[in-house]
Amino acid sequence: xxxxxxxxxxxxxxxxxxxxxxxxxGHYEHRAEAAAVFPQMEPMRDRARQIRAEVLANxxxxxxxxxxxxxxxxxxxxxxxxxxxxCDYIVGLARRxxxxxxxxxxxxxxxxxxLNAALEDAGVETVETDLGEFIxxxxxxxxxxxxxxxxxxxxxxxxxxxxxRLGVDYTDDPGELNExxxxxxxxRFLTAGMGISGANFGVADDGSIALVTNEGNGRLCTTAPRxxxxxxxxxxxxxxxxxxxxxxxxxxxxxxxxxxSSYTNIVSGPRRIGEPDGPDQxxxxxxxxxxxxxxxxxxxxxxxxxxxxxxxxxxxVYRHVGGHAYGSVYPGPxxxxxxxxxxxxxxxxxxxxxxxxxxACQEVCPVRIDIPKLLVELRNESTHELSAGLRRGLAIYAGxxxxxxxxxLLTRTAxxxxxxxxxxGWMRRxxxxxxxxxxxxxPAPAPETFHDWWRKRGA
Amino acid sequence: xxxxxxxxxxxxxxxxxxCCGQPAYNGGFRKEARAQTRQTLDVLDATDGPIVVPSGSxxxxxxxxxxxxxxxxxxxxxxxxxxxxxxxELTSFLVEDLGFTPADVAGGHTATYHASCHGLRGLGIKQQxxxxxxxxxxxxxxxTGEDECCGFGGxxxxxxxxxxxxxxxxxxxxxxxxxxxxxxxxxxxxxMHIGGGLKxxxxxxxxxxxxxxxxxxxx
Numbered sequence: 001x002x003x004x005x006x007x008x009x010x011x012x013x014x015x016x017x018x019x020x021x022x023x024x025x026g027h028y029e030h031r032a033e034a035a036a037v038f039p040q041m042e043p044m045r046d047r048a049r050q051i052r053a054e055v056l057a058n059x060x061x062x063x064x065x066x067x068x069x070x071x072x073x074x075x076x077x078x079x080x081x082x083x084x085x086x087c088d089y090i091v092g093l094a095r096r097x098x099x100x101x102x103x104x105x106x107x108x109x110x111x112x113x114x115l116n117a118a119l120e121d122a123g124v125e126t127v128e129t130d131l132g133e134f135i136x137x138x139x140x141x142x143x144x145x146x147x148x149x150x151x152x153x154x155x156x157x158x159x160x161x162x163x164x165r166l167g168v169d170y171t172d173d174p175g176e177l178n179e180x181x182x183x184x185x186x187x188r189f190l191t192a193g194m195g196i197s198g199a200n201f202g203v204a205d206d207g208s209i210a211l212v213t214n215e216g217n218g219r220l221c222t223t224a225p226r227x228x229x230x231x232x233x234x235x236x237x238x239x240x241x242x243x244x245x246x247x248x249x250x251x252x253x254x255x256x257x258x259x260x261s262s263y264t265n266i267v268s269g270p271r272r273i274g275e276p277d278g279p280d281q282x283x284x285x286x287x288x289x290x291x292x293x294x295x296x297x298x299x300x301x302x303x304x305x306x307x308x309x310x311x312x313x314x315x316x317v318y319r320h321v322g323g324h325a326y327g328s329v330y331p332g333p334x335x336x337x338x339x340x341x342x343x344x345x346x347x348x349x350x351x352x353x354x355x356x357x358x359x360a361c362q363e364v365c366p367v368r369i370d371i372p373k374l375l376v377e378l379r380n381e382s383t384h385e386l387s388a389g390l391r392r393g394l395a396i397y398a399g400x401x402x403x404x405x406x407x408x409l410l411t412r413t414a415x416x417x418x419x420x421x422x423x424x425g426w427m428r429r430x431x432x433x434x435x436x437x438x439x440x441x442x443p444a445p446a447p448e449t450f451h452d453w454w455r456k457r458g459a
Numbered sequence: 460x461x462x463x464x465x466x467x468x469x470x471x472x473x474x475x476x477x478c479c480g481q482p483a484y485n486g487g488f489r490k491e492a493r494a495q496t497r498q499t500l501d502v503l504d505a506t507d508g509p510i511v512v513p514s515g516s517x518x519x520x521x522x523x524x525x526x527x528x529x530x531x532x533x534x535x536x537x538x539x540x541x542x543x544x545x546x547x548e549l550t551s552f553l554v555e556d557l558g559f560t561p562a563d564v565a566g567g568h569t570a571t572y573h574a575s576c577h578g579l580r581g582l583g584i585k586q587q588x589x590x591x592x593x594x595x596x597x598x599x600x601x602x603t604g605e606d607e608c609c610g611f612g613g614x615x616x617x618x619x620x621x622x623x624x625x626x627x628x629x630x631x632x633x634x635x636x637x638x639x640x641x642x643x644x645x646x647x648x649x650x651m652h653i654g655g656g657l658k659x660x661x662x663x664x665x666x667x668x669x670x671x672x673x674x675x676x677x678x
Binding site for chain 1: 581
């Protein structure tokens, strides 16, 4: 696999789509406007954080209660230790039930476990029904944003894709593109035997799950097919509907700047006797896949995340490189912590390193996750060989700065050398700092160090 | 120094101070950072009065991270707490502690203010520098994306030069669009980054630390 830095270089060489910066900034501004007109936003964020903290502190208890509640409602619960177990369960269910077509609500955890590939391999046609996710699937790509999967494409590209893959006449009119997707998907909704969703939240005390969408596809996927499978990360619980209400208040505002998303569904099990619609079977697959280990680590706070994507929109690195460069299902600031934590720091050590620690992510996080601090924690744990040179350099620097006389001598020497090396107070090229001087100059230090100036002044 | 004296302070400068350890801390080199922090705390704790830091980033280190870094050691933990309580970023010290109004000494420049991340988000430095700039009489224009990171980020600028430079270019475009001839900041590291980029591009726009403007050294 390429390195993060190589993928960033590739992205710049190809030209990162302008749509990414524009789209992310748009969401960022909508969030700011929504927060500004909602006086309860800040206290609500505090409350949301408390709710997440409490759930994670007692996760085992809440998971047990949630599973019992789902079963009481007539559902089936499966605990999957990893991605393979989760996929095997769902594929096995599809085989047993003779399912040949499944429709899906957009879900990050199903991306994480690569469920679509597993189902397709088993001969189950799997259709994404969120418009953005549908486009990404048609293009054979992966989402570039947690909530706006197709942020990297403009409407002309989507028009070309539809013409090529769906055999329709080219149009880049968003309304017409929407109609085309709608016609295509409508038939799939009505013929699929299985509907697959994620779960924005599982409610522990009554066993329901909350699904947030803006297109209504979630309702169709969870009611039309005869089997509904909800896949949920094991940390995504709230205690009860009162807490759910708090989370929904901050989720939609943080994600898109909406007071509430267009469709908020609460699914509480299979169809009961006398009910006109709903699935015959309701399965909840609870996915660990590294979360238990994260819960016991120094970056456990990352599990507070409710996948709103606000940190991506705020992040200057994300805005400049786009989601695909991160190389993982979870991009942006949250991905920089989550990916190494779930899949191993050794392989993903570059992610936490590639941040200016500006803190814009923490500023907008609905549950106030201290992402910069978690990045520093991971940097501290990282012992990758690439950081060995840096470690040596910093060890020398630390040695010098803890010996004030040596420090004064060396800064004086550096000022003299720089005086010879520089022109008009700037240095154009410094071999050991070529990563800096390729695109930037470096101001030369003053000929006299501040320490010397101060000492003379005092004398 | 001149500015603080203009503001009526008697200033001391302990010669044994070096580096607060923030680069090592942010880089994840905790052991090295701890050694530097201890050195810094020994020097600063032996002094009296407010500790005024002309950098939001170093001030945030002393106020927020040093106590956490050496908190497991009772002696240094206590020193860190004392030092953190006494530490002030320069512009917040001038505005909030001293109620200082600078002399109307600025000459003819049009300036815009770049908010450095650690001062802004760690210490709430936002309005203080702007107020001082207005008082000193520069023509001040607002900067679109004032609170967006310039891409410096310490070691980040060396380890991830492509992203760092891309962020800097966005910042430079915003600065050029503001119409200012001078960018003013409270952190020399960001100014070094922005200034280095402006210089390489042959731009006439200058970078100045706010102290230079307020002390009347920028005519």
